[in-house]
Amino acid sequence: MELLTGLFFRLIFKVFLSRKFLIFKIVAIEKENEILKRRLAGKRIITNNFDRTFFLLLNKIMAIKDHITIVKPATVLRWQRMFIKCFWTFKRFSGVVGRKPVDINIRNLILNVKNENILWGA
Numbered sequence: 001m002e003l004l005t006g007l008f009f010r011l012i013f014k015v016f017l018s019r020k021f022l023i024f025k026i027v028a029i030e031k032e033n034e035i036l037k038r039r040l041a042g043k044r045i046i047t048n049n050f051d052r053t054f055f056l057l058l059n060k061i062m063a064i065k066d067h068i069t070i071v072k073p074a075t076v077l078r079w080q081r082m083f084i085k086c087f088w089t090f091k092r093f094s095g096v097v098g099r100k101p102v103d104i105n106i107r108n109l110i111l112n113v114k115n116e117n118i119l120w121g122a
Contacts, residue, residue, distance in 0.1 A: 024062045028055070032070050045070055052079045 031054055039045055055076055058064045065073040114120075 021062055024058055024064055025067055028058055028064050028068055031055070032068065035070060047071075053083070056080050056083055 031051065035045060035047060035051055055064075055068060055071075056079055059076055059080065065076040068076060
């Protein structure tokens with residue numbers, strides 16, 4: 001009985017999972033059609049940052065990179081790497097560069113420990 005109920009729940013889960021995957025695939029195909037409609041007369045497909053971010057989010061939610069037809073899966077992964085690189089190298093507007101300064105009490109404590117334990121070596 002437990003085997004039958006487990007099999008039933010797995011079957012229901014797979015049905016809903018495949019339905020969700022199909023919905024994401026349809027959304028990706030609609031976006032591809034939109035990109036192809038606004039393509040210029042040239043051979044290259046021009047994508048903007050919004051399109052790239054859209055495909056990155058779809059790939060993050062449901063691995064859709066293998067089902068995109070207008071770009072290679074490696075291109076989607078390259079866009080993802082560029083996005084992460086831009087996110088982590090984004091310059092903050094505070095104007096302060098580098099580490100925050102260490103509090104004077106902590107600095108004095110470190111120097112006291114260093115001077116009291118000369119044989120530790122560091």
